Amino acid sequence: MTLEEILAARPSPGEPRAYSFPSFERTVLPSGLQVLAVHVPGRPLVSANLIFRIGAADEPADLAGVTVLAARAMTEGTERYPGLELIEAAERLGSTLHADASWDAFAASVEVAASRLRAALELLDELMERPTFPAEEVLRLRDERLNDLLQMHAEPRRRVEQAFSQTIYTADSPYSRLAGGNESTVERLTRDELAAIHRAVLSPDRAALVVGGDLTGLDVPRIAEEALGSLALGAMRASGRPSAPVAGHAPTADPAVDRPIVRLYDRPGAVQSEVRIGHVGLSRRVSDFHAVQVMSAILGGLFNSRLQLNLREDKGYTYGVGAGFDMRRGAGPFGVRTAVQTAATVPAISEALKELHRMRDTLVTDAELAVARAYMVGVFPLRFETPGAVVGAIGGLFVNDLPDDELARYRGLVEAVTAQDVRKAAQDHIHPDRLAIVLVGDADVLGKDLEAAGFGDLEVIREELPGEVDEPGSHGDGE
Amino acid sequence: MTAPTVRFTDERLANGLRLIIAEDHLAPVVAVCIWYAVGSKNEVPGKTGFAHLFEHVMFQGSRHVAKTEHMGLVQAAGGTLNGTTWLDRTNYFETMPSHQLELALWLEADRMATLLDALNQENLDNQRDVVKNEKRSSYDNRPYGQWFHKLQEHLFPPEHPYHHPTIGSMEDLDAASLEDVASFFRTYYAPNNAVLAIVGDADPGQARAWVERYFGEIAPNPKIPPLGNMSLLPTLGGESREVIEDRVPLPRHYFGFRAPCFGDPRLDALEVAAQILAGGKGSRLYRRLVREERIAQDVAFFALGLVGGASIAAGQATVRPGVDPDVVERAFEEELERMGREPVTDDELARARALIETYELEALQRVDERADRLAMLATLLDDPDLINRQLARYLAVTPADIRAVAAEVFRPDNRVVLTYLPETGPATQGEHEEPAA
Numbered sequence: 001m002t003l004e005e006i007l008a009a010r011p012s013p014g015e016p017r018a019y020s021f022p023s024f025e026r027t028v029l030p031s032g033l034q035v036l037a038v039h040v041p042g043r044p045l046v047s048a049n050l051i052f053r054i055g056a057a058d059e060p061a062d063l064a065g066v067t068v069l070a071a072r073a074m075t076e077g078t079e080r081y082p083g084l085e086l087i088e089a090a091e092r093l094g095s096t097l098h099a100d101a102s103w104d105a106f107a108a109s110v111e112v113a114a115s116r117l118r119a120a121l122e123l124l125d126e127l128m129e130r131p132t133f134p135a136e137e138v139l140r141l142r143d144e145r146l147n148d149l150l151q152m153h154a155e156p157r158r159r160v161e162q163a164f165s166q167t168i169y170t171a172d173s174p175y176s177r178l179a180g181g182n183e184s185t186v187e188r189l190t191r192d193e194l195a196a197i198h199r200a201v202l203s204p205d206r207a208a209l210v211v212g213g214d215l216t217g218l219d220v221p222r223i224a225e226e227a228l229g230s231l232a233l234g235a236m237r238a239s240g241r242p243s244a245p246v247a248g249h250a251p252t253a254d255p256a257v258d259r260p261i262v263r264l265y266d267r268p269g270a271v272q273s274e275v276r277i278g279h280v281g282l283s284r285r286v287s288d289f290h291a292v293q294v295m296s297a298i299l300g301g302l303f304n305s306r307l308q309l310n311l312r313e314d315k316g317y318t319y320g321v322g323a324g325f326d327m328r329r330g331a332g333p334f335g336v337r338t339a340v341q342t343a344a345t346v347p348a349i350s351e352a353l354k355e356l357h358r359m360r361d362t363l364v365t366d367a368e369l370a371v372a373r374a375y376m377v378g379v380f381p382l383r384f385e386t387p388g389a390v391v392g393a394i395g396g397l398f399v400n401d402l403p404d405d406e407l408a409r410y411r412g413l414v415e416a417v418t419a420q421d422v423r424k425a426a427q428d429h430i431h432p433d434r435l436a437i438v439l440v441g442d443a444d445v446l447g448k449d450l451e452a453a454g455f456g457d458l459e460v461i462r463e464e465l466p467g468e469v470d471e472p473g474s475h476g477d478g479e
Numbered sequence: 480m481t482a483p484t485v486r487f488t489d490e491r492l493a494n495g496l497r498l499i500i501a502e503d504h505l506a507p508v509v510a511v512c513i514w515y516a517v518g519s520k521n522e523v524p525g526k527t528g529f530a531h532l533f534e535h536v537m538f539q540g541s542r543h544v545a546k547t548e549h550m551g552l553v554q555a556a557g558g559t560l561n562g563t564t565w566l567d568r569t570n571y572f573e574t575m576p577s578h579q580l581e582l583a584l585w586l587e588a589d590r591m592a593t594l595l596d597a598l599n600q601e602n603l604d605n606q607r608d609v610v611k612n613e614k615r616s617s618y619d620n621r622p623y624g625q626w627f628h629k630l631q632e633h634l635f636p637p638e639h640p641y642h643h644p645t646i647g648s649m650e651d652l653d654a655a656s657l658e659d660v661a662s663f664f665r666t667y668y669a670p671n672n673a674v675l676a677i678v679g680d681a682d683p684g685q686a687r688a689w690v691e692r693y694f695g696e697i698a699p700n701p702k703i704p705p706l707g708n709m710s711l712l713p714t715l716g717g718e719s720r721e722v723i724e725d726r727v728p729l730p731r732h733y734f735g736f737r738a739p740c741f742g743d744p745r746l747d748a749l750e751v752a753a754q755i756l757a758g759g760k761g762s763r764l765y766r767r768l769v770r771e772e773r774i775a776q777d778v779a780f781f782a783l784g785l786v787g788g789a790s791i792a793a794g795q796a797t798v799r800p801g802v803d804p805d806v807v808e809r810a811f812e813e814e815l816e817r818m819g820r821e822p823v824t825d826d827e828l829a830r831a832r833a834l835i836e837t838y839e840l841e842a843l844q845r846v847d848e849r850a851d852r853l854a855m856l857a858t859l860l861d862d863p864d865l866i867n868r869q870l871a872r873y874l875a876v877t878p879a880d881i882r883a884v885a886a887e888v889f890r891p892d893n894r895v896v897l898t899y900l901p902e903t904g905p906a907t908q909g910e911h912e913e914p915a916a
Binding site for chain 2: 002003006007008010011013014015016017018019041042043044045075084087088091092093094095096111112113137140143144147148150151153154155156157270271272274302303304309312313314315316317318319320339340341370371374375377378379380381382385386388
């Protein structure tokens with residue numbers, strides 16, 4: 001055969017190898033702590049994640065940022081390991097201790113050789129149970145956060161995200177702010193407030209330890225009991241009372257926008273506009289989750305999504321455009337996200353809006369549906385090649401209160417999504433009559449055209465960019 | 480815990496294509512990675528940004544694959560893919576469910592054999608616009624966005640191919656013609672200029688047969704122009720400094736040094752030094768500048784291995800508000816220079832080794848990373864087996880090795896210091912340089 005003949009014939013796939021998401025075993029320790037162990041053969045590095053089902057969405061508004069700051073401050077020293085000794089002890093195990101909080105979870109994790117799992121869990125316990133929150137270090141972390149907020153203002157892609165959240169949610173929703181808190185609250189946080197939130201978090205009955213990797217010869221529940229069995233005592237001893245009841249309610253996530261609006265944050269001379277278009281979206285527990293995911297993939301998730309094919313491959317307006325739902329315990333945002341060259345801003349928004357309407361108005365083609373479903377089903381085993389990814393996904397089930405077989409059922413449920421399901425998901429969850437269009441770009445160039453385009457009421461915000469700044473919160477309140 | 484050995488075969492097809500296959504059936508996943516020995520270092524003045532623009536053109540179709548279909552077919556098969564361009568090379572990769580391996584091989588072969596059939600002005604113009612927007616997103620509309628390009632300018636003389644940025648200039652991108660692109664393809668995208676690595680759940684015999692079938696008849700290019708002499712003096716020969724006013728709230732220093740080439744054991748020692756200097760909260764720079772003296776908001780230090788004359792060792796420190804940037808610079812430089820004078824402690828070295836061991840194991844778990852490294856080591860060093868010796872090389876680095884390389888590299892006369900300062904005066908209204916495209 002000639003090369004031409006060979007290449008003219010497209011190969012067809014072989015038989016797929018059977019795959020199922022690794023099953024995990026659940027043990028509930030006497031303290032109430034759940035241990036979820038997942039054996040992933042041949043993976044000598046074990047991933048362990050200690051998760052509490054409570055996060056930044058659960059904190060009081062006047063302390064916004066305290067949960068994230070408390071999580072980060074836990075690695076600054078414990079009763080047994082002051083200062084950096086905790087970090088160093090982990091490093092000697094070849095491991096880095098991570099502690100962080102998100103909207104819905106407060107978590108600490110390590111990745112470590114299976115033979116050192118026990119030692120690593122003892123450090124996790126120390127970190128979670130006996131952090132000392134040294135006032136000086138808390139002050140430093142707080143100032144670092146404030147400095148980071150300054151930097152954020154200067155970075156268009158971060159600034160637009162913050163402005164978008166602030167625009168679409170009412171002020172009483174935690175989602176209207178950043179999970180790490182804004183200047184007005186962060187600058188007032190004290191070590192005592194961090195310690196108090198930590199005590200409130202530390203209830204074993206809302207906690208899970210997820211361990212994944214090659215667990216041959218490891219009795220994970222027993223190791224967990226020995227290393228983390230006293231988790232409840234730490235909380236009680238610290239507060240003198242039993243820990244607070246389990247959180248788990250969905251936070252307030254009311255929309256602040258009831259008609260199309262446009263908000264433009266001025267950046268004189270910007271060569272691109274950062275653009276976000278959307279509204280309040282969905283909770284992870286939405287009943288048609290799989291249809292929403294297929295719809296999002298076709299709209300703005302696949303490389304050849306409708307938005308990409310239009311704005312990038314046809315028009316060349318952008319390096320990339322995406323769209324989707326950030327699903328949280330409460331209703332996270334739905335948004336189209338892109339950065340487009342300044343001159344193309346108005347046409348790019350028009351095209352994006354057309355695609356949102358088209359998603360609701362017509363059925364997706366058989367080919368579009370087939371590609372999206374095949375991608376989501378086929379890529380599933382690739383996503384879970386390593387224990388870290390498996391542990392992360394199981395942690396997500398725990399945080400969102402989803403059934404244990406959610407991931408095992410995923411591929412079948414995606415396969416079953418129809419074109420009608422996709423259109424219904426778009427009609428139910430995309431709302432063109434109340435889209436907020438938020439931009440960071442050059443108002444002198446864009447203002448008139450945006451006004452004329454009639455996307456919605458236009459508000460131009462000319463904010464002072466921080467130039468040379470003083471140390472925020474530098475009033476010496478070290479205690 | 481020891482790193483599992485990566486067993487692989489290494490052979491050449493008659494047309495010069497180098498083929499590396501490593502079998503691993505743990506997950507039903509296979510990675511295909513192809514490295515072409517062409518990067519922005521092969522570009523000539525006036526044609527910067529070509530290698531990268533060309534990488535985009537590689538996704539615009541070939542004789543049997545329509546525009547955007549490459550992406551569509553791979554994703555419909557449940558795979559992931561991308562391509563990247565760097566100073567020394569361009570790579571393309573797909574990770575597939577294992578029963579879809581043949582599709583990935585066919586796609587790579589079709590574009591290596593027949594790309595020019597699909598090349599047209601419309602596709603070129605479209606991807607030129609996309610690349611110009613990539614440049615705006617990644618560099619121009621980003622605070623501190625030009626730092627690496629500036630380091631390149633300072634570290635390498637104008638006639639050296641590492642002097643210019645991989646993304647290129649707007650003018651050169653505008654000037655790229657169809658004939659330029661076609662000639663770039665004919666010159667560099669030949670089987671004898673490529674390494675193909677297949678790693679994962681594949682039968683090696685079957686994989687080899689498919690590679691022979693799809694790639695075996697593609698003609699080599701016997702006249703790939705050799706690169707000019709890229710050798711450099713090991714050090715810069717004098718400090719080079721620049722102050723840049725930018726729309727940034729906090730000042731930041733970037734530091735750059737010429738360093739030993741990729742593959743030189745001294746670079747291993749430098750990477751261990753980088754771990755001790757700035758690898759996490761237990762590191763020296765973090766401890767002193769961020770935690771104790773509280774003069775920096777963040778610090779970083781790393782080595783970027785390159786083969787053409789010198790690698791780049793680079794660092795950064797963001798200055799905290801109200802702190803004199805000079806104080807931060809001095810503290811940063813003192814820590815680097817101290818590495819060249821005093822041996823690191825046994826505990827520092829033990830922690831760095833333990834962490835590097837975990838990072839290596841973590842990275843090598845994935846088939847795509849193994850494929851990438853095998854292709855990289857074959858392309859850049861003609862030594863794919865280094866994948867099995869690299870960890871031992873890191874672990875063998877001694878305090879004396881670290882001190883020696885630090886003394887060589889962290890010298891004031893080998894140093895570039897870029898200092899970003901917040902713009903003074905009112906915001907620059909009306910300095911809008913980008914014409915409506």
